[in-house]
Amino acid sequence: xxxxxxxxxxxxxxxxxxxxxxxxxxxxxxxxxxxxxxxxxxxxxxxxxxxxxxxxxxxxxxxxxxxxxxxxxxxxxxxxxxxxxxxxxxxxxxxxxxxxxxxxxxxxxxxxxxxxxxxxxxxxxxx
Numbered sequence: 094x095x096x097x098x099x100x101x102x103x104x105x106x107x108x109x110x111x112x113x114x115x116x117x118x119x120x121x122x123x124x125x126x127x128x129x130x131x132x133x134x135x136x137x138x139x140x141x142x143x144x145x146x147x148x149x150x151x152x153x154x155x156x157x158x159x160x161x162x163x164x165x166x167x168x169x170x171x172x173x174x175x176x177x178x179x180x181x182x183x184x185x186x187x188x189x190x191x192x193x194x195x196x197x198x199x200x201x202x203x204x205x206x207x208x209x210x211x212x213x214x215x216x217x218x219x220x
Contacts, residue, residue, distance in 0.1 A: 104147070104156050108163025111143050112195070115164070116171045116181050119191040133187050140164060140195055144202040154203050161199035168195060 114136070121132025143164075147156040171181040172192060182188045 100156075101159055104159040105163035107143070108160035108165075109167045111140050111160070112164030112167035113171070115140060115191065115195075116168055120183070120187055122187075130187055133191060136191065137194055137198065141198050141202070144199060148202055148205065157199075158203050161195070161203065165195055165199065168192060 116136075118132040119130075119136045121130070121135075122128045123131050144157045144161055147160055148154065151157065168182070168191065172188075174180050182191060
């Protein structure tokens with residue numbers, strides 16, 4: 094029981110770390126003729142890889158859900174204005190995408206059906 098609680102806390106913290114790093118990096122753009130939002134692309138890919146990896150390695154949806162909740166909580170926390178007046182996620186296109194995309198990615202990854210159980214329980218054909 095204690096190991097499950099510790100695992101849940103660590104999964105939420107891992108998600109929070111991904112959310113915090115992604116929040117800091119999502120505004121990074123490189124201009125090669127056209128501005129490319131490399132920070133946003135990298136942050137979304139890392140977040141997606143974390144959730145898909147947890148979903149594939151775990152026996153349930155709970156690990157991916159806990160990591161997603163940690164990341165989304167940190168992202169929502171960083172949208173708030175601090176006491177000094179600074180905001181880490183500005184109200185621009187990149188900020189709006191960073192605010193909405195992790196929620197959509199988490200919904201898709203957590204809701205995706207588990208096809209591993211169907212393959213294992215399918216009857217073997219005698220043909």
